[in-house]
Amino acid sequence: YNTLVKGYENCNIYSKFYDISQLTEDDNNLLLQDLLHMITVFKEFKMHLIPDKENSVKATIDFILTDGDYVELNERAKSDKINNLEKERKLVLVKEEAKQKGILIKEGSVEYETKRDYVKEAIRNTEKGLQGEILVLNFERERLLKNPVTKPYVEKITHVSQNGDGHGYDIISYDVDPISSDKVIEIYIEVKTTIGSRNAPFY
Incomplete structure (x- = not known):
């Protein structure tokens, strides 16, 4: 136990003792599962870096060390594009007729980067993630409006991921109970968004 070990302890974000x-x-499977969970936490943390021209990591750490709360951190980490997306909320799915006619959507591609800018990457991922969530929110509203049983629940649809990533899902919506057609149940939706092709794998 020396100064090097103490230094590692001070820089530790998340650890587990075995x-x-x-x-x-x-x-072995337990270790792999824990490692994947830690990677997920790390990726989520990157999305909350405060944009700063000098040093985003330092700016974020300084904010946390001065007892900054999560809600404010979340607001500071938002780019102008994210703020505009939250105001507009106009994303909709491609019409079914277009798909049936064989019209293809041009998929975006990510340019190869020799030196990765993790802050820009995190901001871009957050923007894309929000776009996907807005798309699903709008889809759910349209779906519930079409059914007289679920129509009264349209305003109850909740975008829970706006208040944090710890829920395990992004949206609370509603659907007809498969057991009783006159009852409505909550459904929990986790949204995954990619700028790759429709068959692109994701974690």
Whole structure:
């Protein structure tokens, strides 16, 4: 236990302790699962970096160390494009007729970067993610309006991811209960958005 170890401790965001005497070969899946969870947390954290020309990471850390709260951090991390998206909320799905006629949507592509700008990348990912969520919100509103049973619930649709990423889903919507057609149940929607092709894999 020396200054180097203390330095690592001070820079630690997220860790988990394993007692090596208690680990077996069968625990390998557990280790992989925990690692994937940590990567997810890291990716979520990147999306909340405060844009700063000098040093976004330092600006974000300084904000956290001065007891800045999550809501304000979330607001500061928003780009102008995100603010405009939240105001407009005009994204809609491609009409079904267009798909049936074989009209293809031109998919976006990501240019290869030799030096990655993680801040710009995080902002771009956040913008794309929000676009996907707005698309689904609008789709859900249209879907509920078409059914007299679900129509009264349109205004209850909730965009929960705006208040944090810890819910495990992005949107609360409603649907007809499959057991009883005159009842309505909550449904929980997790949205994944990509600028790749429709078959692009995602984590």
